[in-house]
Amino acid sequence: MTEPLHEARPPGAGRTLPDTQQGMRRRNLARVMHAVSAAGSLSRAAVASRIGLTRAAVSTLVDDLIRWGLLEELGPERPGRVGRPGSALAVSARGPAGIGAEIGVDHLAVCAVDLRGEVRARAVRRGTNRGRAPEPVTQELTALIRQVVAEAERAGLWPAGLAVAVPGLVARDGHTVVRAPNLDWHDTDLGPLMPGRWPLTVDNEANFGALAELWLGAGTPGDFLHVSAEIGIGAAVVVDGRLLRGTRGFAGELGHMPVRPDGPPCPCGGRGCLEQYAGEEAVRRAAGLEPREDLVGLLAERAEEGDEGVRAALREAGTALGIALTGAVNLLDPETVVMGGALAGLSPWLLPSLETELSGRTAGPACPVKVSRLGPQGPLLGAAHSVVRAVLDDPAVVAQRA
Amino acid sequence: MTEPLHEARPPGAGRTLPDTQQGMRRRNLARVMHAVSAAGSLSRAAVASRIGLTRAAVSTLVDDLIRWGLLEELGPERPGRVGRPGSALAVSARGPAGIGAEIGVDHLAVCAVDLRGEVRARAVRRGTNRGRAPEPVTQELTALIRQVVAEAERAGLWPAGLAVAVPGLVARDGHTVVRAPNLDWHDTDLGPLMPGRWPLTVDNEANFGALAELWLGAGTPGDFLHVSAEIGIGAAVVVDGRLLRGTRGFAGELGHMPVRPDGPPCPCGGRGCLEQYAGEEAVRRAAGLEPREDLVGLLAERAEEGDEGVRAALREAGTALGIALTGAVNLLDPETVVMGGALAGLSPWLLPSLETELSGRTAGPACPVKVSRLGPQGPLLGAAHSVVRAVLDDPAVVAQRA
Numbered sequence: 001m002t003e004p005l006h007e008a009r010p011p012g013a014g015r016t017l018p019d020t021q022q023g024m025r026r027r028n029l030a031r032v033m034h035a036v037s038a039a040g041s042l043s044r045a046a047v048a049s050r051i052g053l054t055r056a057a058v059s060t061l062v063d064d065l066i067r068w069g070l071l072e073e074l075g076p077e078r079p080g081r082v083g084r085p086g087s088a089l090a091v092s093a094r095g096p097a098g099i100g101a102e103i104g105v106d107h108l109a110v111c112a113v114d115l116r117g118e119v120r121a122r123a124v125r126r127g128t129n130r131g132r133a134p135e136p137v138t139q140e141l142t143a144l145i146r147q148v149v150a151e152a153e154r155a156g157l158w159p160a161g162l163a164v165a166v167p168g169l170v171a172r173d174g175h176t177v178v179r180a181p182n183l184d185w186h187d188t189d190l191g192p193l194m195p196g197r198w199p200l201t202v203d204n205e206a207n208f209g210a211l212a213e214l215w216l217g218a219g220t221p222g223d224f225l226h227v228s229a230e231i232g233i234g235a236a237v238v239v240d241g242r243l244l245r246g247t248r249g250f251a252g253e254l255g256h257m258p259v260r261p262d263g264p265p266c267p268c269g270g271r272g273c274l275e276q277y278a279g280e281e282a283v284r285r286a287a288g289l290e291p292r293e294d295l296v297g298l299l300a301e302r303a304e305e306g307d308e309g310v311r312a313a314l315r316e317a318g319t320a321l322g323i324a325l326t327g328a329v330n331l332l333d334p335e336t337v338v339m340g341g342a343l344a345g346l347s348p349w350l351l352p353s354l355e356t357e358l359s360g361r362t363a364g365p366a367c368p369v370k371v372s373r374l375g376p377q378g379p380l381l382g383a384a385h386s387v388v389r390a391v392l393d394d395p396a397v398v399a400q401r402a
Numbered sequence: 403m404t405e406p407l408h409e410a411r412p413p414g415a416g417r418t419l420p421d422t423q424q425g426m427r428r429r430n431l432a433r434v435m436h437a438v439s440a441a442g443s444l445s446r447a448a449v450a451s452r453i454g455l456t457r458a459a460v461s462t463l464v465d466d467l468i469r470w471g472l473l474e475e476l477g478p479e480r481p482g483r484v485g486r487p488g489s490a491l492a493v494s495a496r497g498p499a500g501i502g503a504e505i506g507v508d509h510l511a512v513c514a515v516d517l518r519g520e521v522r523a524r525a526v527r528r529g530t531n532r533g534r535a536p537e538p539v540t541q542e543l544t545a546l547i548r549q550v551v552a553e554a555e556r557a558g559l560w561p562a563g564l565a566v567a568v569p570g571l572v573a574r575d576g577h578t579v580v581r582a583p584n585l586d587w588h589d590t591d592l593g594p595l596m597p598g599r600w601p602l603t604v605d606n607e608a609n610f611g612a613l614a615e616l617w618l619g620a621g622t623p624g625d626f627l628h629v630s631a632e633i634g635i636g637a638a639v640v641v642d643g644r645l646l647r648g649t650r651g652f653a654g655e656l657g658h659m660p661v662r663p664d665g666p667p668c669p670c671g672g673r674g675c676l677e678q679y680a681g682e683e684a685v686r687r688a689a690g691l692e693p694r695e696d697l698v699g700l701l702a703e704r705a706e707e708g709d710e711g712v713r714a715a716l717r718e719a720g721t722a723l724g725i726a727l728t729g730a731v732n733l734l735d736p737e738t739v740v741m742g743g744a745l746a747g748l749s750p751w752l753l754p755s756l757e758t759e760l761s762g763r764t765a766g767p768a769c770p771v772k773v774s775r776l777g778p779q780g781p782l783l784g785a786a787h788s789v790v791r792a793v794l795d796d797p798a799v800v801a802q803r804a
Contacts, residue, residue, distance in 0.1 A: 025424065167410035179765075237733065239646055246735020255475045257729035258763060261662065270728065270763035326672065327729045331639065333648020361660060361672035363581075392719045 025061075025344060029395045032061050033070060033091070036113070037392055038106040041074055041090040044385040062089060069095035070115060070395050090114045096391050097396050099149060099198065100384025101141055102165040102205065104222060105130055105182045105231050106293055108137070110144040112152035113384035115391060117216075121151035128293065131184050136179075138193040145195060152281070160377065160391050160398060161199040163383035164190060165208040172249040180314045181267070182231040206234030206252055207243055208382030209340045212374050214238055215385050220370070225255060225328055227321070228341030228378070231280050255279065257324040273367050275319030280342070286313035303349045314349035321350060322357025329358065329367045340372035341379070347371045365399035404652035412705040427463075428482060430455060434463050434678045435472060435493070439517070439794055443476055443492040452699070464491060472517060472797050485803060493517045497792050498800050500601065503543055503788025504607065507532055507584045508695055510539070512546040513523050514561070515786035518617075523553035525755035526766035530695065531588050536579075539693070540595040549599060562793050562800060563601040563778045565785035567610040569632050575653040577604045583669070584633040603788065608636030608654055609645055610784030611742045614776050616640055617787050623737040627730055629656060629723070630743030630780070639734060650673060657681065659726040679722030688715035698744040705751045716751035723752060724759025731760065731769045742774035743781075760766050 031051040036042050042050070048058040065071040066089075074088040095116055102109045106128050112121040123144045131138050141164075149159055169181025175191040190202050211227035222241035228234055233255035237244040244251050254266045255275040263272020275281055280295055287299065289309040302310040325337055337358075339347050352370060357364035372378060391398055436471040439442050444452070450460040451705050461585035467473040468491075476490040503751055508530050514523040525546045531539050543566075553560055568581025577593040624643035630636055635657035639646040646653050656672045657677040665674020678684055682697055687711040689701065704712040727739055728743045731778050739760075753771060759769035774780060793800055 044427070158531065221649075235733065239641070244641055244646075246621075247737040248735055249733040251733065253732035253735070256732045256763075256765070258725050259660075261725045268763070268765040273763075323660050323663045324729070327726070328733055330655035330658045331653065331730055331733065332646070333650055333653040333655070335649040355570075357663075361477065361658075361670070361675075363670040384425075 007275060020328040026394055028057070029061050029065060032058060032065060033392045033395050036071060036089050037091050039090045043088055047089065049392050053111070057299065064399075065395060068395065068397065068399055070391070092370070093118070095158070096160035096388075097152050097157035098384040098387025098389075098391075099152075099159045099162045100208075100380050100382070100387070101145055101162065102380040102383065103129065103141060103183070104205075105167055108141050108144055109380050110141070110148045111380055111384050112148050112157060112158055112290045113381070113388055115177060115388055117385065117388065119384070120157060120379075121148045122153055122329060123148050128132045129183055133185075134185055134188045134190070134193055137183075138190065142195055159198045160356070161201065161387035163201045163203065163208070163386045164194065165205040165379040165383045166190075166202060167205050167232070169250050169253075170202050170204050172245065175200055175327060177202065178248075178250075185227040200350075201383075203383070203386075204234065204236075204249075204252070205208055205230060205379035206341070208243075208380075208386065209372075209378035210236030210238050210338075210382070211243060212378040212382030213338050213340060213372055213385055214241060215389065216374060217338065217372060220338060223335045225325070225332060225334045225336075226338045226340055226372075227325070228339075228372075229278075229280065229343045230341055233275050233279055233321075233343075234341075235328070237334070239332075245304060247370050253326055254328060259320045259323045274324040276321055278317035278324075283313050283317050286316060300345050303346070311349055314346060315353045318350035318353035319357055322354040323356055323361070325354065325367075325369075329362070334367060337367055337369045338372050339369060341376055342373045342376065407414070420557060427714075428796055428798045430459070430772075431463050431467065432795050434467060435794045435797050436458060438473060438491050439493050443490045444489055449491065454528070456551070466798060470797065470801055472800065476558055481721075485593050494526055495520070498562035498790075499554050499559035500786040500789025500791075500793075501547060501561045502562045502567070502610075502782050502784070502789070503547055503564065504532065504782040504785065505539060505569070505585070506607075507569055510543050510546055512550045513782055513786050514559060515790055516559055517790055519787065521783075521786070522557055522559060523550045525550050536585075536590045536592070536595055538749070539585075539591065544597055547551060551781075555648050561600045561789075563603065564596065565603045565605065565610070565788045566596065567607040567781040567785045568592075569607050569634070571650075571652050571655075572604050572606050574647065577602055579604065581650075592636035599628045603785075605785070605788075606636065606638075606651075606654070606782035607632060608743070608752055609647075610782075610788065611774075611776070612638030612740075612784070613645060613788055614780040614784030615774055616643060616741050617775060617791065618713035618776060618783060619740065622740060622794060623741045625735075625737045626740050627727070627734060627736045627738075628740045628742055628774075629727070629745060630683065630741075630774075631745045632743055635677050635745075636725075636743075637645065638732070639736070641734075656726055656730060659729060661725045676722055676726040680719035680726075684717050685715050688718060698747055700740050702747050705748070713751055716748060717755045720752035720755035721759055724756040725763070727756065727760055727769075727771075728763040731764070736769060739769055739771045740774050741771060741776055742776065746774045746777040 035047050035050045044058050048055045069092055071089050072092045075088050093116055097112045097114050100111050107126050109124045111119050114120050139268040166177050169178045171178050177188040178186050195199055206228045209228045213220050213226055224238050226236045235252040235254035256273045258272050259274050260272035264276045265271050266276050434449055437449050437452045445458050450457045471494055473491050474494045476492050500515045502513050505615050509528050511526045516522050559620045568579050571580045573580050579587050579590040596602055608630050611630045615622050615628055626640050628638045637654040639658035658675045659678050660674050662674035667673050668675040668678050700742055
């Protein structure tokens, strides 16, 4: 009797699905989907034993899921087993798909992911979006989306939703970009600018990157702090497998943690923020490089070649990251810190000084730091998978579409 | 279709109660308790309409709750209403009670709180526990607990559980004090040292203080950062009405957030941690005072009298708190910051410089700072209420005791 004492609300108060017979059925549909999804393929009997329902109850649920195109039967299981042969079930490779899109500072990207988690179509356009108005950017993005959707539809898929990753803060309404400094967008509602045919979610790229790490990162636990960078430095906090969003949806602003409180002024109004030491622009200046596209690639290349100026700049950035992360780790006690986005590619030169700060400033064992294998792909994949997850988590929502 | 996209786990995966008919019944029992508790008194029909169940279903649940001693009937409602008169229900003032206990650096305290949330018995012993071994301290505490329980029992209450607040880090097992620097306790399992008759939970005083603020603080929202101090500086993060505990149970270590990374060394291994500027010891030294008990009282008294040395020391502490809180607020985006514990009493002299830092370093409106009205009472009340909440959240657990 330890944890239950701290349940601050009546059990169930935070759930999406109502606590009725119908809600229970919807949750059980989700359990079936997740059980089959986790196993790859599974008989009805195996599903029943895994989720603790009767074979009869599971069969009713499975029949609906097959009718909606979410599960498919792989044919009878191999003979030789005792009892009536059951047909193995698998998550359908046709049917609903998640459409993920990314508005990057230097690129646009779109992909379609099926319920099995496989990328089935993809399109990318390189070129800066810095300072461009939202309309032309979203028009280009819409063209890419139509191209990817057409390709997905030819493969028997249909979009269950569209999720867009942006390099900025997004309001909790899930479609308004409150502030994207590197695009120079403010209070931009993407709702009217994106195709209206599918449910839309817009979120910060760091959030989608963290969700991708949670869902796709091998061995990533359910409690971690995900640090990423495109131009600015963002973070996302995952607790018990859930993203911590904050009251306004602005949680994760690690880039404006004061590292040296009397340091250089920051556009945010503060002084000595982490971005003044470890942001792309700060590192570029410290390394004595000119502004250019794909600065991260250049930094990695130069550091690899042994350029001492670049290496020193990255060391300094690692130190600043380590100081900021010490504060974050003390506050959150995550199981691990994951370096994603552009930081993943620079980690060989950032990590040593980062870890020196983190371990030197911590009583007891320091929080381990892990480098994301998804790197810059994280936000796009996280966006597409967020749609897929929504279907797996509440399969009944697609009933009317199927 | 915004938030559901981000549900990282199948709905219900995080719940305590199983998703079965029996689990549903237990959750509905909790709904009835919370509905009556929130309203003060309520007829069966009003309960049914508030929680969306039929009158018949509610009556069955209510009968059990009355039988277990959790609800009582106040007699028929006043006449003049249309329909058959219903008997108003209220949460029982007899039956289960929460026993809260606090091991402070300078005191021990125990109280009993009934299901209505009223303190029905209380005992305090002043005197330092600094450097004392766990055994004599817990023996004294046990004597106080027996005294409070005896008084509660005379009032028709029985202890549903015991919750103990400690000034240190507690493992997620809920009974081992990993580190309580000001008591000099390390890896102390309180399980065998406390009376074994009741379910035991041990937690950090900052956590219990935050829970008290959540449950009892008028107008406190469900997302806040609670900052408190006894000797060290602790914080607790409440998100969506739940305490964020961290992987090891160590979340909330705001005191070791680096404020000036090259500042004075801290026993934690770091440099320039918040505690080096805003901890009781640091403020005492900066104010030029000798060590003594109830330093906070003395600081408040001197500041009130206009002692410029003390005021300057508190101003500096407020600045350091503001720097650390800027980082925390950027990371968590809470709705408010609540100053509790000893900080509440010093807030008139801490807040101006704290708020200057917080607003000066934040883009957009600064996170509001609120002073807790519970102050030093928070941890003890939070402990006792955590037991009460556990009963309200799953009333069926007391069925066999009643």
